[in-house]
Amino acid sequence: MGYLDYPHLFEPIRIGDTLFRNRIFSAPTGHPDVTLDGEFTEDAVTYYERKAQGGVAAITLGEAIVDSKYGKRHRYQVSLDDRYVRHSLSRLADNVNRHGAVLSIELQHSGMNAGSLMNYAPGTEPPVYGPSACVYNGVQVLEMPEDIIWYVVDKFAEAAKAVKECGFGMVTVHAGHGWLLNQFMDPRNNKRTDKWGGSIENRARFTVEVVDAIHRLCGAGFPVEVRISGTSAHSGGYGIEEGIKFAQQLDGHADIIHVSVGSSTGLTEKNNVFGTTHPSIFLEDGVNVKYAAEIKKHVKKSLVATVGALTDPVMMEEIISSGKADITEMARGLICDPDIPNKARDGREDEIIRCMRCMYCFSHLKDHGQFFCALNPETSRERYFQRALPEAKKQTVLVAGGGIGGMQAALTAAKNGHKVILCEKSDRLGGSILCEENVPFKAHLMEYIELQRRLIGRSDIDLRLNTTVTPEYASSVNADVIIAALGAVPVKPDIPGIDGENVCFAEEAYADPDKVGATAVILGAGLVGTELAIYLTNLGRKVSVVEMADQMNTGGNFLHGVTVQAQIDMLGIDVSYNTKAVSIDAGGINCVTPEGEKYFAADTVIIAAGQRPLSDEAVALRNCAKRFYQLGDCVVPKSIGEANATAATIARDIGRF
Incomplete structure (x- = not known):
């Protein structure tokens, strides 16, 4: 297959004054590396540039705050009303634009969530505003007065103008997922009786005013996308029927209505919504398309974009060709594989690394301020994998173990020109995780394992199945390098009766x-x-x-x-x-x-x-070659992401250092 098989997906589309090269957009996500001053580091710039190289039409940076006084939730959110962040934004825009992609940014105000992670000194906290007065997460939320509403409208427009001057070709107004504009839409949070509450028209008014203000300041031809939640996905919120009516209020104002799902603000049962706003492994592919399709039927002027659990170009082509949406957007899908557009266009669909929606990237971002991908070791490490290294001296590499880490080590070593022998004691590659191959919510993980098998089959790797690597066997291979990726075995607790038939x-x-x-x-x-x-x-x-x-x-x-x-x-x-x-x-x-x-x-x-590492078996191989490495569970049980990252790095270093 190739681009001729996706005529609708790869059809350019003009939005305002801008021609977008296809219908595949990169949806907003958190950033891989931003300083406390809101500067995008060189690593972050390279990350977004790599996405542009992969063939998407547009890339949207996530969570940029338009009002740092009242709207910021945590310190690492980029404050667009701080003129000093514009240097890195301009550099980022240049790096993306030169590759033919349009750069956008998600304009956001936290509303009721503002300040919750800012760690203000006692007595210095600014007021927290929402649509209606309430106590939320132990904080007194004030009803946002009308003068502050108009102040925020202006802040959205000024932020859009600022990024346009930095070279951005579009903005995305975040009116979904429980942020300020969505709080005004959601009847669970908005109890107002003035023109900003009550009816659909009134609850949508804030968002409509924001969009119109941006167009007044940036020009009618400057594309404005609005992300909405097609449904709140919780009791007390709104359903798709009201979601359609919100979209109709925005029709002709927004250039694109971007339909996501869910809102957690104001809820105590947030856990039950997070896996909806960010589709988990337990949801089907394309889970939100039905909401976009319903909205598409009822709007006449604005384009409609769909997002959520999309990675399959065949599915995305059908979405566009059938008229369910005009644009498809991926977030984690392009974190996992930024080359999805190019691979689909080139007929290399069977090389796409499909996101398994494991939340590894998101959890790492929340815990450590950077995100990595469980399946793609190059994500957020683009500068390392792109930088020039000393030329590798060709080596014979023996990889012991054909699980996740072993397969990645073998592929990376072979890609760097080494002679690779990959041994696996069982009759197939994949490791202990293969026991889950019939679990429906692990289907994408199994697709990834099958992808790695295909790539190994197409390579020059000498694959030896049903082969246990003992010290004697390893010595007989006469390898320059041994990589032990032997895995682990289940822990058997010392509990009376554990050997019973039940x-x-x-x-x-x-x-x-x-x-x-x-x-x-x-x-x-x-x-x-x-x-x-x-x-x-x-x-x-x-x-x-x-x-x-x-x-x-x-x-x-x-x-x-x-x-x-x-x-x-x-x-x-x-x-x-x-x-x-x-x-x-x-x-x-x-x-x-x-x-x-x-x-x-x-x-x-x-x-x-738990698991017991096969450490003794790995260490027994240490003197069977000049260089010896261990990775994955045989060192200590680790995640797939850690195993893949270590495997790719070790294998890339071979023959160089």
Whole structure:
């Protein structure tokens, strides 16, 4: 296939005075590296430039604050009313524009969420404004007076003018997901009785005034996109029927109506909405298209964009050709693979790295201020992978282990010209994660493993399946470099009765759920155990989980944990924390809790108590070559993202240092 198979997706489109090269836009996301002063670092500039090289028509930077006085939520948000940030914005625009992409930025005001992560000194906090007075997250929110409303309207317009002067070709007004403009739309938050509340027209007025003000200041030909939530996705909010009416209010004002879903502001049950605003692994591909399609039927002048769980160019072509939307947008999809447009256009669809929506990027951003991708080790490391290194001296590289890290190490080493031998003790590549191959919400992870297999098959890598790498075998290969990626095995706790016929390990239950009885108790509330509980519950089993710690172990991916918890709540799965297993018998498991002993009756007891690294087996290979490296779970159980990043870096360094 190729561009001729996607005539609608690759058809240019004129919006205002600007011609966009195709219908694939990069939706707003957080930034990989921004200073406390709001400056985009060289790493951030290179990250966005790499997206432009991948072939998208437009790239939107996320979360830029138009009003740093009343609208900023956390310190790393770029304040567009600070003139000193414009230097890096201009440099970024130049780097993107030269590659033929249009640069946009998401204009935002936090409203009721303002200041929540700013760490103001006591007594220095500015007032927090929302559509109506309330107490939210323990903070007194004031009803925004009309003079402040008009002040904010002007701030949006001034911010748009500022970025236009920096070389940006479009702006995106964020009126979704629970930020200020969406707070005015949402009846759960807006209780006003003046012209800014009540009717659909009044609740949409703030957003319409913002768009019109931007056009007055920047010109009618300057494209303005408005992101709305087609539905609040929570009780007390609004449904798609009102979402359509909001879009009709914006019709002819906004150049593009960008339809997302969900709003969490004002809720106590935020966990149940996060995986909707940011589609989780538990949702289907293209989950929001239906909302965009409904809105598309009811607007006459504005273009409609759809976003959410899109990575498949075949699906995106159908969306455009069928008239469900005019533009497709991807956020995490292009974090995972910025080359999706080019690969689709070139007929290399089977090389696309499809985002599995694991939240690894988002969690890393929240925890560490930078995001990386579990599947693409180059994401947010573009400068490292693009920089010139000393020429590599060709080496013979033996990779022991064909799991996630081993496959990536082999591919990177081969790409750099080395002779690579990849050994895997089983009859197929993929590692221990293959036990989950029939789990519906792990389909994209399995697609990634299949992609890596295809790339290995097309390479010059010498693949040796059913081959265990012992010291004797490794020595016989006479390799210059050995990379041990041997993985780990399940931990077997020392619990009386663990060898009973009614006991199995999580890997066995995933691979063969038929061996699990009608009721099951899972020992361990890490992601392996909790995801298994969700899988088995969806198969009709009655499942409970016991965990000796006081909370779920998310392995550092706490936002994925949020979506897992939402599923647990929805399915009614019982999870008992601070609960230690002391013995197992034919009828279930005996535990000790803070309240005393408790017996969990179950047909099957499933062990999900962590992994033991195959460290001894790896270390045994250390003297079988001049250079020896270890990576992945055989060092310490790690995430897919950490394994891939280490594998790619080690393999790139071979023969150079």
